[in-house]
Amino acid sequence: MQHLHEKTIASEVKYEGLIFTVAHDTVELENGKTAPREVINHNGGVCVIPVTENNEIYLVRQFRYPFKEITVEIPAGKLEKGEDPAECGRRELLEETGCTCTEYTYLGKLYPIPAYDTEIIHIYMAKGLESGAQSLDDDEFLEVEKVHLSKAVEMVMDGTILDAKTQIAVLKAARILGI
Amino acid sequence: MQHLHEKTIASEVKYEGLIFTVAHDTVELENGKTAPREVINHNGGVCVIPVTENNEIYLVRQFRYPFKEITVEIPAGKLEKGEDPAECGRRELLEETGCTCTEYTYLGKLYPIPAYDTEIIHIYMAKGLESGAQSLDDDEFLEVEKVHLSKAVEMVMDGTILDAKTQIAVLKAARILGI
Numbered sequence: 001m002q003h004l005h006e007k008t009i010a011s012e013v014k015y016e017g018l019i020f021t022v023a024h025d026t027v028e029l030e031n032g033k034t035a036p037r038e039v040i041n042h043n044g045g046v047c048v049i050p051v052t053e054n055n056e057i058y059l060v061r062q063f064r065y066p067f068k069e070i071t072v073e074i075p076a077g078k079l080e081k082g083e084d085p086a087e088c089g090r091r092e093l094l095e096e097t098g099c100t101c102t103e104y105t106y107l108g109k110l111y112p113i114p115a116y117d118t119e120i121i122h123i124y125m126a127k128g129l130e131s132g133a134q135s136l137d138d139d140e141f142l143e144v145e146k147v148h149l150s151k152a153v154e155m156v157m158d159g160t161i162l163d164a165k166t167q168i169a170v171l172k173a174a175r176i177l178g179i
Numbered sequence: 180m181q182h183l184h185e186k187t188i189a190s191e192v193k194y195e196g197l198i199f200t201v202a203h204d205t206v207e208l209e210n211g212k213t214a215p216r217e218v219i220n221h222n223g224g225v226c227v228i229p230v231t232e233n234n235e236i237y238l239v240r241q242f243r244y245p246f247k248e249i250t251v252e253i254p255a256g257k258l259e260k261g262e263d264p265a266e267c268g269r270r271e272l273l274e275e276t277g278c279t280c281t282e283y284t285y286l287g288k289l290y291p292i293p294a295y296d297t298e299i300i301h302i303y304m305a306k307g308l309e310s311g312a313q314s315l316d317d318d319e320f321l322e323v324e325k326v327h328l329s330k331a332v333e334m335v336m337d338g339t340i341l342d343a344k345t346q347i348a349v350l351k352a353a354r355i356l357g358i
Contacts, residue, residue, distance in 0.1 A: 004321070005242055006244055015194045015201050017201070017203065018217060019217055024196065025244070027244060031317075031318070031320075033318060035318050036197060038197060038198055038199065040219060061183070064290075064293040065185055065204070065206060066218045066296055067293060073293070078294075108336070108338045110342070110343045111250070111341045111342050112291040112292045113291045113292065113296070113343075114246060114250050114252070115224075115245075115257075117296070118246065139212060141182070141183050141208065141209055141210075142183070153354075157351065157354065159287045162290045162293070163289070163293050164290060164347060167289055167347050171351070172350070175336065
């Protein structure tokens, strides 16, 4: 087998949930031995860093159940299977902050947990913002705030912002905008 | 109920795996309605960005089964339950690169997927490196390379490095070291 590669020799779905499925696979390694691999299959997500003309960004505070904590993140959402990431990002931006934008730039993607999860998150930067009304789902609760991008960088460096996609979007945007 | 908070009213373990378990919970929202929550429970991980006196860093290439791709990451590993993250990082650094270090700095933590996964990843920066022999597990295959931190930043910005913890560690280290 090719150096570093692994070949699937068995695969069993162990859990089919609402937002992901779990598979337990067996792989053949390059030394001929077998090993187990557990994989979360997820459709992926999109996040948007909305930057005003004064280099302020919109942040969202919401309760994150796995940590029983309120986190600080940029607007984001899950992709439906086959959905266009760019479109999903614009929709989430509008729903969570009420903003539309005239400039919309792709900042790249990230693998949150390449060891065991297929999720890919796409990042966009939105500029030329126009504010309107938030339009959250019935069961969605969050608070929006604006901070300067330089303050957001501090919040990443000092651990106030812990969400991975937000850390990356803030540090990438700051580098691009020379902040 | 407190604004933004959610209260667990039922919890059922749906899958007990080797590296994580999956729970399906029901929560009460602040509007009194109920909603489902799926949670991956994971012990967390540690990653280390090893920086030489010339500001080169060690990167690791390995096959990541969920993507069937070879990714570029910094040395990292899973925490055992109750294990000290700092110690785990030093061990993984030694196993994967053969390096020990005299300076070891905490760069903070990240939540890779706060929407549905309890995993927390801790980041350390290792300096004052002394090289020795790699000591991988029997079934662990990876390749180590050294690149300048400024090149690693380019690899984050252009999408060559997609792993979230590596993107964050590289961008944080670059900011700290003025690169």
